[in-house]
Amino acid sequence: MALDDLAFAIERSFLASEFLTWLWFRCETEGGTFDLPSGGLSIAVEDALQLASWDEDGVKASLRGGAPTKRPEAAHALAAGLLLSKARFVGARGGREWLFALDGQTLDLTSVKVVDPEDDDEPEDSLCDKLAAGEELRLAIDELYDVFLGLRLDDDWNAIEVERIRGWVSSKLKQAQTALQLV
Amino acid sequence: MLVGKGALSFRAFQVNGKGSVPTTERLLGRLDQFAFAGIDTVEEGHQHGWIAPDHLFDGDFHAAKVYRGQYAVFALRIDTRKVRGPVLAAHTAIAIQDVLDAEGLERLSGRRKREIKQEVKRELLAETPPVQRAYGVFWNVRSRRVYLQSTSKTVIEAFRTLFERTFELTAEPAMPGVRAAAFAHEKGRLEALKDARPLILNLTKPGVREPELATV
Numbered sequence: 001m002a003l004d005d006l007a008f009a010i011e012r013s014f015l016a017s018e019f020l021t022w023l024w025f026r027c028e029t030e031g032g033t034f035d036l037p038s039g040g041l042s043i044a045v046e047d048a049l050q051l052a053s054w055d056e057d058g059v060k061a062s063l064r065g066g067a068p069t070k071r072p073e074a075a076h077a078l079a080a081g082l083l084l085s086k087a088r089f090v091g092a093r094g095g096r097e098w099l100f101a102l103d104g105q106t107l108d109l110t111s112v113k114v115v116d117p118e119d120d121d122e123p124e125d126s127l128c129d130k131l132a133a134g135e136e137l138r139l140a141i142d143e144l145y146d147v148f149l150g151l152r153l154d155d156d157w158n159a160i161e162v163e164r165i166r167g168w169v170s171s172k173l174k175q176a177q178t179a180l181q182l183v
Numbered sequence: 184m185l186v187g188k189g190a191l192s193f194r195a196f197q198v199n200g201k202g203s204v205p206t207t208e209r210l211l212g213r214l215d216q217f218a219f220a221g222i223d224t225v226e227e228g229h230q231h232g233w234i235a236p237d238h239l240f241d242g243d244f245h246a247a248k249v250y251r252g253q254y255a256v257f258a259l260r261i262d263t264r265k266v267r268g269p270v271l272a273a274h275t276a277i278a279i280q281d282v283l284d285a286e287g288l289e290r291l292s293g294r295r296k297r298e299i300k301q302e303v304k305r306e307l308l309a310e311t312p313p314v315q316r317a318y319g320v321f322w323n324v325r326s327r328r329v330y331l332q333s334t335s336k337t338v339i340e341a342f343r344t345l346f347e348r349t350f351e352l353t354a355e356p357a358m359p360g361v362r363a364a365a366f367a368h369e370k371g372r373l374e375a376l377k378d379a380r381p382l383i384l385n386l387t388k389p390g391v392r393e394p395e396l397a398t399v
Contacts, residue, residue: 009360014381016359021382054381081385107359108334110192127187128252131321134191135330142357149363152379153372162382169384 014054017104019148020084022161024069025168036143038136043091043144045069048101051082060085072176078169091137098137107145109138186236186256186319186332194334196343198327200352205324207246210255210350214244217349219260227308231261231341233349239317255322259331259342262313266304274307275300318342329354 024045026032033042049063051074061077068074085104088111090097095117101110114133151161205213219232219242235241235248236256249255278299279291291299319332320342331342339356346354355361367376 005364006361008377009358009364012360012363012376012379013358015363015379018382019359021384078384079386081383083382083384103334105359106194106334107357107362108192108194110190110334112191112193125252127184127256128254130187130191131254131256131330132252134187134193135321135323135328138193138195138330142362145359145362146366149366150370153367153370153375155375165382166384166386169386173386 013105015149015152016107017052017054017083017085018152019107019145020087020102020104021078022148022151022165023144024084024087025165028069029164029168034144034147036140036147038140038143039093041091041093041140041144043089045084046088046090046099048086048088049074049084050086050104051077052085052104053082072179075169075172075176079173091140093136093140096133096136098133100137102141107141109134109141112137184236185234185238185258185317186321188319191332192334193330193332194339195357196329196331196346196354197357198322198329198350198352198354200350203327203352205350205352207250210324211244211246211249213349214249214257217345218242218244219262221262227265227304229261229263229341230313231259231345233345234258234260234317236319239315253323253325255324256320258317258319259338259345260315260317261338261341262315264308264311264313266307266311271300271304271307274303278303 023043026034027044031042032044033040047064047068049068050060051063052058052060059080059082061073061082063071063073063077083104086101088099088101090099092098097115098112099115100112102108103110112134114130116129116133151157154161202209214233214235217233219230219234221230233244234257235243235245236258237243237248239260244257249257275296279296282291282295282299283289318338320329321332322329329346331339333339333342343354343356346352363376364373367373
C-alpha cells in the first residue's frame with residue numbers, strides 16, 4: 001500500500017469507534033440480530049464500556065459492572081459527543097456463544113472466550129475447533145463492519161441513520177434524567 | 184501448547200503475494216530456515232525467530248505437529264536482553280565510588296565515567312538472562328489469512344518483518360481504515376469515504392468544529 005493511501009486509511013480509523021457506537025444503537029433499538037453472508041449473528045454490548053471523543057487527546061470515560069449500557073453516565077457521555085471506543089460483547093450463532101472485547105481503534109478482538117453447546121462427543125481436535133471459532137467470529141465482525149460501511153458511505157447516512165442515532169441518544173438521555181429525578 | 188492458549192487476543196492479516204498458498208514442504212522448510220537461533224551475544228537488544236507450537240524450546244517443524252485441520256500453527260519467539268536504567272545507574276555509582284576510593288581522587292572526568300558505565304553495562308548484560316516470550320500464530324493457508332496472538336505494535340512489526348522475509352509474502356493487517364478503503368473502492372464509494380467526517384453526536388453543543396482530514 002502506498003504511503004498516501006496508508007495515511008488516507010489511517011485517518012479514516014475513526015470509523016471503527018463509529019461502528020461500535022452504531023452496533024450499540026442497533027442492539028438496543030432492533031434487538032441486535034443481523035443477517036450476514038456467513039449466517040445470522042446475535043450480539044449485545046455487555047460490559048466494560050470505554051467512551052472517547054474522536055480527538056485522541058479528548059475526554060475519555062469508563063463504565064463497568066451493573067449493566068453499564070443502561071446507566072445515566074453512559075447516556076450523558078453519548079449526549080456529550082463521546083463514542084464507544086471499547087467494550088465487552090456477547091455474540092451467539094447456532095448453539096455457540098462468544099464473549100469478547102472489541103477495540104474501537106483497531107477492531108482487534110481480544111479476550112475471546114468460546115462457549116460451545118454441551119455435547120457428549122469430544123471434538124476431534126479441540127485446538128482446531130477453538131481457532132476456527134475465533135476465526136468465525138473475526139469474519140462475522142468483518143461482515144458486520146461491511147454492513148455498517150454500506151450505510152455509512154450511503155448518501156442518506158446523515159439524513160437517516162445519524163438522525164436515528166441522535167434520537168436514540170436523546171431517548172437514553174430522557175430515561176437517564178427520569179432515573180436521576182427518581183433518586 | 185503456545186497456540187490457542189487461554190482467551191484469544193489476536194490481530195488478523197491478509198496474506199498476499201506470488202505463491203500466497205505455500206506447499207507444506209515450502210512452509211515447513213522456510214520455518215526451519217528462519218527458526219529462532221537464540222541470543223548468542225551479550226549485546227542489548229532483541230532476537231526473534233519461529234518456533235514450533237509446543238513450547239519455547241520447540242524447534243521441531245514436523246507436518247503432523249504444525250498442521251492442525253485447516254491451520255498451520257507455530258509461534259514467534261522474541262528474546263530481549265536489557266539492563267534496566269535504575270539498576271545500571273546504581274551499579275555505575277558504586278563502581279565510580281570504588282575507583283575514587285582506590286585512586287584517592289575527588290572526581291572523575293566525564294570520559295572516565297562513561298568508560299566505567301560501559302564496562303558496568305557489559306558485566307550486567309553478561310549476567311542478565313534474556314526475557315523469553317512467544318506469541319502464537321495460526322495461518323489459514325488456503326483462505327490466505329494469518330492470525331497473530333498479540334496486539335502489541337512492537338510484536339506486530341517484528342511478526343510482519345519476519346513473516347515477509349520468511350515466506351516472501353506480505354501480511355497486511357486488516358485495519359478499519361484500510362478495510363473501509365477496500366470496501367469503498369469495491370462499491371464505487373471512494374468519494375463518499377473521502378468526504379466522510381467523524382460523527383458528531385454532541386446534543387449539548389451544536390456546531391462544534393469538525394476535524395481536518397487528508398483528501399488523497
